[in-house]
Amino acid sequence: MQDRTYTADAEPGDHVTVSGWIHEIRDLGGIAFLILRDSTGKIQIKFEKDEMDDDLVETGLGAARESVVSVSGSVEEEPRAPTGVEVVPEEVEIVSAADPELPLDPSGKVDADLSTRLDNRTLDLRKDDVQAIFEIRAEIMRAVRERFREFRCTEINTPKIVATGTEGGTELFPITYFGEEAFMNQSPQLFKQLIAGSNVERVFEIGPIFRAEEHNTPRHLNEATSIDFEGAFCDESDAMDVAEGIVKAAYEAVERNCGEELEALGLADEFAVPEGEFPRLSYEEAIERINATGELDEQLVWGDDLPTEGEKALGADVGGHYFITDWPSEIKPFYIQDHDHDEQLSTGFDLMHPRMELVSGGQREHRHEKLIDGFEQQGLDPNEFEYYTKMFKYGMPPHAGFGLGGERLVMTTLGLENIREAVLFPRDRQRLSP
Template identity: 85%
Template sequence: MENRTYTADAEPGDSVTVAGWVHEVRDLGGIAFLILRDTTGRIQVKFEKEEMDDDLVETGLEVARESVISVTGQVEEEPRAPTGVEVTPESVEVVSEADTELPLDPSGKVDAELSTRLDNRTLDLRREEGQAIFEIRAEVLRGVREAFREADATEINTPKIVATGTEGGTELFPITYFGREAFMNQSPQLFKQLIAGSNLERVFEIGPIFRAEEHNTPRHLNEATSIDFEGAFCDHHDAMDVCESVVVSAYEAVAENCETQLEALDLAEEFEPPETPFPRLSYEEAIERINATGELDEQLVWGDDLPTEGEKALGDDVGGHYFITDWPAEIKPFYIMDHDDDAELSTGFDMMHPRMELVSGGQREHRREQLIEGFEQQGLDPDAFEYYTKMFQYGIPPHAGWGLGAERLLMTMLDLGNIREAVLFPRDRQRLSP
């Protein structure tokens, strides 16, 4: 819109045209106020009925909430106004009128169920809290990219339509691809390993992943955004160092550049980047500490995966971000390398927030014969992954990496109750539209 002024930039003495949504109308008799909202904030528009044209007053006061309007007028100082200024209108144009019956209240005065909000996401994101989450999400991804570049990593994009899954045929969404069966990729894992074996060496990707899991919980999605890293001539310790720096960089970017958004979410006073270094607990130490809490009905033994209540007990005990290292080889994927001096112990690691797992990673098996054995031990057909395994005949260096769930990072960072809050249009077992 030509000559438009954002509400946050309106200064006393300016003649402006502001445009946005009708947030609220307050009619006090001889005087009335319209609150106009745009992406930068809100501004008060004052109508003195007896001193203004009747049509102007009628247009401004009878327009339905959430209609899009344009107001031209003079900005004046008014300490009692929400932002200390107000506009005395010379003209009001209704650009796009809204229905009088709204499916939810964008002002936030009346709460709406999450399902209603997700069904009406456009309206929902007119709330300053909703807007704040996605402005922070964008800043998180910017901070993550900066951290990767500082680690000399190159951004890549890998296929999302694949012939076979990263970990076999489970949890895959099948599609028809020119008469052939294909799948939506559940991870860029195999492709980023192949690129780490090229002369690019260190690479990262931020992109969608698809998992046909039957979970229907506040922390699971069927389409998510994965932040992935892979580095040649890296071991699992190097990968954990990069992981830690990326997570801290995301927090630091938000702390530095999102003060207004954190205030909208009532987090400004308590928000701070996590302390470093993150503790690194072995799997064996982790189950010992979980058992010592007494929170589980049955004691964990070697080889058990960590149940949700166990993760929570350990998270409460540690009190911050931490790694779990040296997992049993039998419960990690085929491409995770085992320790040279103990084949039952893998180089796999998870990075945890006290609430949940955020990252899974490890050093990869770069020796072709051992990689093929790993396929067979997990019941997978190496021939189905020939595009991947054949490259290991041509000199793949030692390498390590990880994958971080962007939505889980945001969920834990902002203490959101449901991971769907961190996604514009979530995809889960029930939700395919909008």
Template identity: 80%
Template sequence: MQNRTYTAEAEPGDEVTVAGWVHEIRDLGGIAFLILRDATGKIQVKFEKDEMDEDLVETGLGVSRESVVSVSGAVEEEPRAPTGVEITPESLEVLAPADPELPLDPSGKVDAEISTRLDNRTLDLRKEEVQAIFEIRAEILRAVREYFREVDCTEITTPKIVATGTEGGTELFPITYFGQEAFMNQSPQLFKQLMVGSNLERVFEIGPIFRAEEHNTPRHLNEATMIDFESAFIDHHEAMDVCEGTLKAAYQAVAENCEAQLSLLGYDDFEPLDESFPRLTYEEAIERVNATGEVDEQLVWGDDLSTEAEKALGEDIGSHYFVTDWPSEIKPFYIQDHDDDPDLSKGFDLMHPRMELVSGGQREHRYENLVAGFEQQGLDPEQFDYYTKMFRYGMPPHAGWAYGVERVVMTMLGLENIREAVLFPRDRQRLSP
């Protein structure tokens, strides 16, 4: 529709054609209103029954809610209309009638279970507050990519069909690949590392990852969108700087460019992340958790942070924070240990007060140490030969991290369930749509 005008751009005095969904019809007797909704908002269409063509009135007021119509006519100021303007229609065309029985009410007046919403995502996304979540998600991705380019990263795409998983055989979905066994990749980890050994040096990727985790919780997904970063010639401290930079860029961009969306979601006072993220060592973190008195069992060195511990620490700190220098044995083989204390790794996590967001660290770039690390974790280095052998030809020191965009959306917007941050989530029960 070459000449279609968005409702938000219809100005008094214009002759326009608008098109969208029938949000509501209010019939007051001699006068009636059709509220038409499109991606940009809503506009009132006025029907003065006695003064207008009978067929036009009949079609316009007889159409069912959520049908798609286009309306042509003059835009006039009307202070009593919801947006201050209204259209007096000269013509109206029904482009796609809707069944009067809808499986979900897009006006949001009737609450729906998350499961019904996900089964009917098309209708669910006609609610402007749901639309707002996904517009904010898109803005986060845009801002993060822009930040990556500012710090000299090249965008890469690594394969999603792989012969071996990043961390061995667990949590992988098997594929039949022309008669061979293969898997859907659980992380670009090994591939992005191979690229920092090339002239690209510093790379990012935003793409899907697949984890056959049995969890079915409000914060886990079996398919997620991962933001991955990896760079040669930096250590874990500099990797944390870049990580903090991307998140701050995302919050800043959302604050600047998504005011309307934030307002719909109840954030009239959304604040960018101005403060530096505190960086605690793992040792400091467990001491601080124990000092809160909020955990049933005191943590001892070597324990992972439980959900309960994360919650206690998050409430105590009240902002994003890093935890560094984790025990080596709870970090994967590709994380480098401190040379002067092999029990201590150069891995880090970035935590939001509600949950873990990021895993990262300085990587082991020395061939012998890397192969020894595989063996320590019970993995067969031969299976990863395509990866390890490149470490024999000049692999620079490097560091990186990854976070799922869904958890960023979820924590930024205070969503209860991570499924609200994904158009078509995949979990143990849900494979369709």
């Protein structure tokens, strides 16, 4: 619509055509107001019934909330209006009429449960606070890409349909691929390693991953966005530096560029960028500190994975983002390199928010024979991964990297209660539509 004016740009004295949704109609008898909403804000349309054509008044005030309308008229100053101006209409067109019975209230005055909101995401996104989440998510992704480029990384795109799973045959979604069995990829892990082994050296990817996990919790999804890094001639410490830089870049961008969105979410006064370096705790120190909190019914011992309650107890104890390093080798995947001084310890690390894990990473095993040993130790057939393993015969440099959960980053940055709030159309065990 070439002649359209956004509501935020309407100035007294202008003759404008504004288009958007009917947010609200206030009929006060002889005078009525239609509040029109577009992506930049809201503007008041004034109807003085006795001084206007009846058809014009009927058209403007007879439409249901959330109908799409186009209004042409003069902009006048009105200090009592929400934005200090109002439009006196000369023409009103109902572009698309809405059903009067809406499945949820986009004004936010009447709450709806999350399931209803997700079933009607288009309507849900018309609420300022919901839209703010996705504006912030977009800003986070922009900032992450920019910071990766500052780390001299090249953005890549890897296959999402694969012949074998990244970590074997569990938690995979099988599909039929021209009569053969294939799978939706769990991770770009193997592919990004192969690219890091080329002359490209440092790469990142932001893309979907698919995991057929049976979890049905507020922090798990079956289709998620993974933010991945892999760097040649990097060790686990270098990868942790990059992960910390990426997380801080996200917070800094939100603080710098998303003031209105934080206001809409009620976070303007409390949002803060993490300060200082993230502490790096060894796995052994982590379980000792968890045990010392007394929050678990049973004490953790060496080799245990950290339960959710343990992560929360440690997060509360640390009070901010932190790393857990030097995990037991048996817990981490085959491609994570062990420490040369102690093969019971891996170079694997996790980056934790006080509420949950955000990142899993480590230095990768770049020596062909030891990589094959790792497959066999975890019960995997190296022959099924020959496209991957054979490249380690041709000069694979030391390399390290990580995967960061995109939705978890948004969720923890904004303090959301459910990860599905950070996804436009989430996929979980119960939800395949819309």
